Amino acid sequence: MPSQLVGPPEHIAEQLLARRERYGVTYYQVPDGAMEEFAAVIALLAGRRPTAERGSPGVLVTPGDPRPSTGSPVPGS
Incomplete structure (x- = not known):
């Protein structure tokens, strides 16, 4: 699965719906x-x-990452 979304909002919305x-x-x-x-x-x-x-x-977006955006590990992992 592609790991990033790049482009205008209309294109990203289409990509999200297709990936869903x-x-x-x-x-x-x-x-x-x-x-x-x-x-x-x-x-x-x-x-x-x-x-x-x-x-x-x-906008550049990556699929859900369990780590906070600071890059800190998730507690308990």
């Missing part, structure tokens, strides 16, 4: 620095119009 259907993946971790940009993807998935302008920069 094909692989059953429903959880992704979004880095803190990409939260604002990723809001446009969430809005598209929720059926709302994103507040970001069309053609906004892409």
Whole structure:
């Protein structure tokens, strides 16, 4: 399975839906620095119009990682 999502919000939303259907993946971790940009993807998935302008920069996202974004190990692992 591909491990990153790159591109405009519309493309990322399509990729997420396709991966959900094909692989059953429903959880992704979004880095803190990409939260604002990723809001446009969430809005598209929720059926709302994103507040970001069309053609906004892409967002890089990796599938759910059990570690916090600081890279610290998860307690008990």
